[in-house]
Amino acid sequence: MTAEESTPSDDPPHLDTSHDAARSIPAVAVVDAETPGNVGTIARAMKNFGFRDLLLVDPPELDPDGEAYGYAGQARADVLANARELPFDQLVAEYHTIGCTAIPNEDDRRHVRFPFSTPRELGERLPMVEAETALVFGRERIGLTNEELARIDEVCSIPASAEYPVLNLGQAATITLYELRTLTLGPDGTQLPDVERVRADQVTLERLYGQWAALLAELNHPEEKRPKTMRMLRRVFGRADLTDREANTLLGLLRRATERPDREDN
Amino acid sequence: MTAEESTPSDDPPHLDTSHDAARSIPAVAVVDAETPGNVGTIARAMKNFGFRDLLLVDPPELDPDGEAYGYAGQARADVLANARELPFDQLVAEYHTIGCTAIPNEDDRRHVRFPFSTPRELGERLPMVEAETALVFGRERIGLTNEELARIDEVCSIPASAEYPVLNLGQAATITLYELRTLTLGPDGTQLPDVERVRADQVTLERLYGQWAALLAELNHPEEKRPKTMRMLRRVFGRADLTDREANTLLGLLRRATERPDREDN
Numbered sequence: 001m002t003a004e005e006s007t008p009s010d011d012p013p014h015l016d017t018s019h020d021a022a023r024s025i026p027a028v029a030v031v032d033a034e035t036p037g038n039v040g041t042i043a044r045a046m047k048n049f050g051f052r053d054l055l056l057v058d059p060p061e062l063d064p065d066g067e068a069y070g071y072a073g074q075a076r077a078d079v080l081a082n083a084r085e086l087p088f089d090q091l092v093a094e095y096h097t098i099g100c101t102a103i104p105n106e107d108d109r110r111h112v113r114f115p116f117s118t119p120r121e122l123g124e125r126l127p128m129v130e131a132e133t134a135l136v137f138g139r140e141r142i143g144l145t146n147e148e149l150a151r152i153d154e155v156c157s158i159p160a161s162a163e164y165p166v167l168n169l170g171q172a173a174t175i176t177l178y179e180l181r182t183l184t185l186g187p188d189g190t191q192l193p194d195v196e197r198v199r200a201d202q203v204t205l206e207r208l209y210g211q212w213a214a215l216l217a218e219l220n221h222p223e224e225k226r227p228k229t230m231r232m233l234r235r236v237f238g239r240a241d242l243t244d245r246e247a248n249t250l251l252g253l254l255r256r257a258t259e260r261p262d263r264e265d266n
Numbered sequence: 267m268t269a270e271e272s273t274p275s276d277d278p279p280h281l282d283t284s285h286d287a288a289r290s291i292p293a294v295a296v297v298d299a300e301t302p303g304n305v306g307t308i309a310r311a312m313k314n315f316g317f318r319d320l321l322l323v324d325p326p327e328l329d330p331d332g333e334a335y336g337y338a339g340q341a342r343a344d345v346l347a348n349a350r351e352l353p354f355d356q357l358v359a360e361y362h363t364i365g366c367t368a369i370p371n372e373d374d375r376r377h378v379r380f381p382f383s384t385p386r387e388l389g390e391r392l393p394m395v396e397a398e399t400a401l402v403f404g405r406e407r408i409g410l411t412n413e414e415l416a417r418i419d420e421v422c423s424i425p426a427s428a429e430y431p432v433l434n435l436g437q438a439a440t441i442t443l444y445e446l447r448t449l450t451l452g453p454d455g456t457q458l459p460d461v462e463r464v465r466a467d468q469v470t471l472e473r474l475y476g477q478w479a480a481l482l483a484e485l486n487h488p489e490e491k492r493p494k495t496m497r498m499l500r501r502v503f504g505r506a507d508l509t510d511r512e513a514n515t516l517l518g519l520l521r522r523a524t525e526r527p528d529r530e531d532n
Contacts, residue, residue, distance in 0.1 A: 045433075049426060075430070106459045107464070108464070109511065157458055160444075161451055161456065162451075162455055164339070166314075167314050168310055178441050184427075189428060190427065191368065191427070245374040246374060
């Protein structure tokens with residue numbers, strides 16, 4: 001890999017379509033972190049989003065009774081315990097490296113921080129890439145240096161407030177790994193149930209609207225207003241995506257309201 | 267707001283189309299946090315993603331020289347300094363509340379944690395809503411209790427690894443606020459330049475391919491292989507979205523390679 005500005009580094013992803021081995025899960029590299037707590041936070045986010053290989057360049061001392069292990073949660077037993085220390089030279093030699101920085105360059109007059117991708121764009125592109133990749137995060141105060149970024153294959157930036165775009169190291173890594181969970185967690189890999197909500201079937205919903213219509217009649221709601229009111233009700237329940245159980249509970253309540261023996265008016 | 271399981275809480279968003287006031291930016295509420303550092307982390311993420319109003323229910327003591335202010339970065343001077351303490355009863359009375367939890371229910375037999383939305387879905391839906399909204403995060407070890415969630419209007423869950431879906435409080439809030447930056451940062455509100463990469467114009471790119479063709483000829487690349495090689499080159503540079511400057515630098519290099527007086531073969 002060349003680092004000179006006059007020789008743009010165009011290291012396109014290796015699309016090896018002849019080879020259908022399982023996709024590699026990117027490693028996560030932390031360069032020169034000062035705070036053990038941040039290393040622990042990153043290890044935890046890695047386990048939360050299905051990443052395994054933590055690479056440490058010039059790490060702080062990680063005391064098994066200290067903050068790194070405290071912040072790692074359940075990742076203390078695997079991700080953090082199995083972290084591998086290596087020099088920066090080896091990192092860039094062995095991996096396709098993606099460096100994360102809060103401040104990209106504005107245009108292509110300088111290549112150190114431009115072009116860049118957002119984590120979401122990487123999450124869309126990288127699943128097609130079969131290669132050893134490492135996401136690289138820099139030290140707390142200044143992130144990755146220009147010298148480091150020049151040796152890294154591509155640049156990634158998290159969109160944030162122009163007023164204060166610099167995220168804490170652990171938080172930046174957490175967001176990046178969250179966006180890249182598409183590389184690690186299959187369609188059934190998250191804790192969320194497959195179907196987030198199951199909309200009630202249309203027959204049930206039509207019975208619900210029928211019951212609303214009956215209630216409007218029972219309430220002597222002005223006849224000329226009923227179509228408009230019914231449309232409003234359809235909009236309200238339409239966008240709420242009622243589940244079957246919700247629709248049936250509502251239907252029961254409305255039926256009882258319609259049939260109230262003591263009802264006079266609303 | 268009703269909390270009984272038998273009366274589903276359908277509190278649809280108030281779509282007030284007659285009213286074109288500026289959209290409200292959701293407040294962020296933290297319930298019963300134990301660690302001042304997490305409060306600081308959340309304040310920082312709020313400022314990173316354009317949120318302002320921090321609400322604290324039963325907060326730990328926030329020492330101006332302690333971890334909360336240390337972790338808040340530049341948010342120590344506004345978001346954290348202006349945080350407002352209030353009781354949980356007031357929170358649910360004054361705001362449309364969205365409670366974040368790692369573990370939703372599986373289906374609609376229980377309403378406490380079902381249905382739920384992901385932060386990304388909220389980021390798509392909430393921009394249309396004009397109402398006082400608060401995102402509610404719970405204490406470190408157990409999150410929001412079922413009693414608290416029952417009084418909250420809707421539920422949000424971050425997709426994470428089924429093996430270890432429980433995020434640290436500060437990290438969960440960071441991801442949620444990152445996804446909801448659509449509510450706070452306008453199209454020009456982030457630090458990223460408008461155009462992340464500007465693809466070179468097609469005339470320049472065709473000159474680049476022409477120069478490659480000249481180089482292949484100069485190298486006596488077998489004539490029958492040239493169309494296939496040219497297609498490969500188009501694919502490589504096509505997906506790299508070369509900028510103008512990159513394309514021109516490459517063009518210059520290739521021209522010099524083609525014209526090398528001492529060239530014999532490759």
